[in-house]
Amino acid sequence: MYNNAYTKILYSNWLPFIFFLLALALRLYVNLYFNPFDQHLRYDMLGYHLRSNELLDNPFSGSYFLAFHPSGTDVLLALFKLCFGRDNFTAMGVFYSILGTGAVIFSYYIAKKVSRFLLVPLLVLIISTININHIFVGSYLLSQPLHGFFMAFGIWTLLKLLENKCLCYALATSFLFGICILIRPDSLVLIFLLILLMLIKREYFNFLNTKLLLGLLIPFMLCLAFGIVKAKIHTGSFGFISTNGQYNLVFGRCHCKTYSIEPSQPGANAFAGNSSIPLLFLHQLELDQDKLSYPLMNKLLPAKEVVIKYDGDLKNTSHHLQLARECISTTGILKQVYYSIVNISFLWRFVLWPANEISYVPVKYMIGIWDKIFNFYIMIGSFLALGFLFRINRQNLGLYILALNYLSLLIVSALIFGEIRLRVPYDFNLIILALEFYGIVILKIKSSLSSWPN
DSSP states (O other): OHHHHHHHHHTOTHHHHHHHHHHHHHHHHIIIIISOGGGOOOHHHHHHHHHHHHHHHOTTOOOTHHHHSOHHHHHHHHHHHHHHOTTOHHHHHHHHHHHHHHHHHHHHHHHHHHOSOSHHHHHHHHHHHHOHHHHHHTTSSOSHHHHHHHHHHHHHHHHHHHHHOOHHHHHHHHHHHHHHHHHOGGGHHHHHHHHHHHHHTGGGGTTOOHHHHHHHHHHHHHHHHHHHHHHHHHHSSOOOSOSHHHHHHHHHHHOOSEEEEOOOSTTOOOEEEEOOHHHHHHHHHHHHTOOSSSGGGOOOOOSSOSEEEESSOTTOHHHHHHHHHHHHHHHOHHHHHHHHHHHHHTTTSSOOTTGGGOOOHHHHHHHHHHHHHIIIIIIHHHHHGGGGGGOOOSTTHHHHHHHHHHHHHHHHHHHSOOOHHHHGGGHHHHHHHHHHHHHHHHHHHHHHHHHSOO
């Protein structure tokens, strides 16, 4: 009787609706009252604001910076501003609140599809609703809230495709993953891993006929074509969705604090970019000689200068790649492995930027406490859950896809750099994997105890 009532509660349509209202209320309060968008138009947030405005003024602008950064967020914000106004930050706050809440609800429905435990979807819903990092990242004009929503939506439609073999889900999955690539091109790593999975385990995907394959291919290719054509408009030459990948690779392979493009030639594109926030903190720790926390990974150990300067043009992507190659050659493989381990550790180390700039002490304290809990239970559990990659069958195919998504995050972080802000869109993924892993461990323990003689 209890189990039946319990099951009815967990699978009631009212449960996600109640948490939808709670998640939306929390995010609306933070976005509209506690941390409104118009109070932090600086750094990356200002860049998204200005570039989306420039797209509205002149969508065929020859500004290189419209191609240097991924175009997805700029285009979506430009379309939003076209409908609601350029400086309607209240509407932006509501929009981002809805996106964040949508990601929470999709995480619940994903958990229902992949988990063997009745309790896991409810726990995923609770943790995702109150995930303070997810709430605060969603209160800034950044790409991560958009990326997180479309990724969760896309994974849900992919799971529905595996279940129903319907063309509508193939088209939706393709389109949503295409948008993800436009927002964060590093999502392409997940696409490669999924294609590899389909090639290795073809028997799991033998339902993919010509119609479904075209449904998976066409919308995605159209999104890629849009990004490539847009890059051609802004740069005059065909290229990928953005050109900052090579630039960012310098930070990941050289571990410099700043990579400054300072051209002496008139008309060349200058750019002074600092590295990820964790690398800046690591540099500061080295200056302060603070070795109390993470003693093995508190050294920046740059391959070249701490501040690398280049008299040239930001457009010269071949120079960025050459610089990264020089750093790899200078340091050797072992030091590059050290760099990658440090980069991955940034997914949970240091602080959540830009929320670390909030001056209200109780909130900073709450973020600190949440990070300790999340890092211990979720990050460790999800990392151990990568063991699912070594056990694949039709029953756990959904979990395998989530593990591949987490692996894609680790690969990108190892190559370039990680950061809590970049991890947040994947948090639903990590929460599901961790809870499923703990559930399996508890089952194994109970099974072992029951087999012991009385």
